[in-house]
Amino acid sequence: MNSFTEENYLKAIYKLSLNGVQGVSTNAIADKLATKPSSVTDMIKKLADKKLVSYQKYQGVNLTKKGSDVAVSIIRNHRLWEVFLVEKLNFKWDEVHDLAEELEHINTHKLTERLDEFLGFPKFDPHGDPIPDKDGNIIQHKDVTLSDLIRGEKAVVVGVKEHSKSYLNYLEQLQLVLGVEVEVKDIVEFDATMQILVNNKQVIISNQASKNLIVKKI
Amino acid sequence: MNSFTEENYLKAIYKLSLNGVQGVSTNAIADKLATKPSSVTDMIKKLADKKLVSYQKYQGVNLTKKGSDVAVSIIRNHRLWEVFLVEKLNFKWDEVHDLAEELEHINTHKLTERLDEFLGFPKFDPHGDPIPDKDGNIIQHKDVTLSDLIRGEKAVVVGVKEHSKSYLNYLEQLQLVLGVEVEVKDIVEFDATMQILVNNKQVIISNQASKNLIVKKI
DNA sequence: TTATATTTTTAGACTAATCTAAATTTTATT
DNA sequence: AATAAAATTTAGATTAGTCTAAAAATATAA
Numbered sequence: 001m002n003s004f005t006e007e008n009y010l011k012a013i014y015k016l017s018l019n020g021v022q023g024v025s026t027n028a029i030a031d032k033l034a035t036k037p038s039s040v041t042d043m044i045k046k047l048a049d050k051k052l053v054s055y056q057k058y059q060g061v062n063l064t065k066k067g068s069d070v071a072v073s074i075i076r077n078h079r080l081w082e083v084f085l086v087e088k089l090n091f092k093w094d095e096v097h098d099l100a101e102e103l104e105h106i107n108t109h110k111l112t113e114r115l116d117e118f119l120g121f122p123k124f125d126p127h128g129d130p131i132p133d134k135d136g137n138i139i140q141h142k143d144v145t146l147s148d149l150i151r152g153e154k155a156v157v158v159g160v161k162e163h164s165k166s167y168l169n170y171l172e173q174l175q176l177v178l179g180v181e182v183e184v185k186d187i188v189e190f191d192a193t194m195q196i197l198v199n200n201k202q203v204i205i206s207n208q209a210s211k212n213l214i215v216k217k218i
Numbered sequence: 219m220n221s222f223t224e225e226n227y228l229k230a231i232y233k234l235s236l237n238g239v240q241g242v243s244t245n246a247i248a249d250k251l252a253t254k255p256s257s258v259t260d261m262i263k264k265l266a267d268k269k270l271v272s273y274q275k276y277q278g279v280n281l282t283k284k285g286s287d288v289a290v291s292i293i294r295n296h297r298l299w300e301v302f303l304v305e306k307l308n309f310k311w312d313e314v315h316d317l318a319e320e321l322e323h324i325n326t327h328k329l330t331e332r333l334d335e336f337l338g339f340p341k342f343d344p345h346g347d348p349i350p351d352k353d354g355n356i357i358q359h360k361d362v363t364l365s366d367l368i369r370g371e372k373a374v375v376v377g378v379k380e381h382s383k384s385y386l387n388y389l390e391q392l393q394l395v396l397g398v399e400v401e402v403k404d405i406v407e408f409d410a411t412m413q414i415l416v417n418n419k420q421v422i423i424s425n426q427a428s429k430n431l432i433v434k435k436i
Numbered sequence: 437t438t439a440t441a442t443t444t445t446t447a448g449a450c451t452a453a454t455c456t457a458a459a460t461t462t463t464a465t466t
Numbered sequence: 467a468a469t470a471a472a473a474t475t476t477a478g479a480t481t482a483g484t485c486t487a488a489a490a491a492t493a494t495a496a
Contacts, residue, residue, distance in 0.1 A: 089332040102324045114307040
């Protein structure tokens, strides 16, 4: 089996590969995991020995099928536990990440499948991120963000691109949670600040905030 | 915070202290944790530095109040997760120990309390072991075992003293699960083998098995 | 295209937890 | 009480993961 640390590296590499990057850089991984590039090099060698990644010195790293499978199954666990924490234990969406980060590593097929069933086979986690099914398939929703809309357009909030506590907490205060309907009333040309309608209330939102909110036009 | 390993040592020392032993021996701990006495000595020194145990060379080890509190809270977690796995995820009572052994270390006050509430504040785990309350108080039930009964006595199964998969599985086959009523029909004088009535069925059970089944007379 | 900056790797050291083998202390036995 | 046996501790080594500092490779810029 793989250690927690190995699993965290695989997950980090998986996420950094999502932007279509070929060959994830040592520095990028070090940044993501808040560690040093030299540590990353050491671990990459170990993962390469275990055939979880393919790696050539100085050329970055890519997950193998085997490595990708491990990463996806951890992400599946993580997101299922987040659903559990929010729906069953009444945690808020900005509180669950760190707990799920620990729970995700208890990686037994049977537990995951039972949990999935208990939760009613959810398709998305509390942040709108898709939950891989048991064969590892993920529905990727198109990345339309609130900032892509023009005046007069309406949309439903379906996810976030930024998962920090402060951002999630801020959104909750604005009632900008999953499933809520928004309408663009006005956009400031200078800095793309938006005036929008949320639950019949006028809200002002910066471009920094609006470009991290994933929506679906209606 | 304490590492998983430290927590496992504290739990082991706690359990070995239950029989009223003053000064748990290095060898006993090594046995329980399937490790070597020399490793135990090293860890004990570390726990002593952290004021989690009191220790004098060659004289065995005892938990301090602080160490005992940690041990009890881990046991509380363990038993709550076992209830969750059996009652919500439909695991069988012989399947949950190893999973709970991992889940117990995700030790945040808030998670434990929310889980407790979600489960309806259970008092016992699926093996009949008492769940410490949030202040660490444990109801210890009297240790009357099936083997203590005499011919004609009736009792209800309330727990087990042995937690191996094979024992639990065997009990389940005999329908000797928590809450079931039993009546002693006959006892073989030679080896204390018992003939008992379970759900109107005659069952033969060895002394080895009957002395590990905790019951309450009725 | 040569020099400079950046990225990545290597070398060597550190910590936590473990082990084996040897030394020491305690306990049991004559 | 002396000696043998058992339990415990120490000394020194090992492994996983990390780090700093220096060396090597790649990318960028004049």
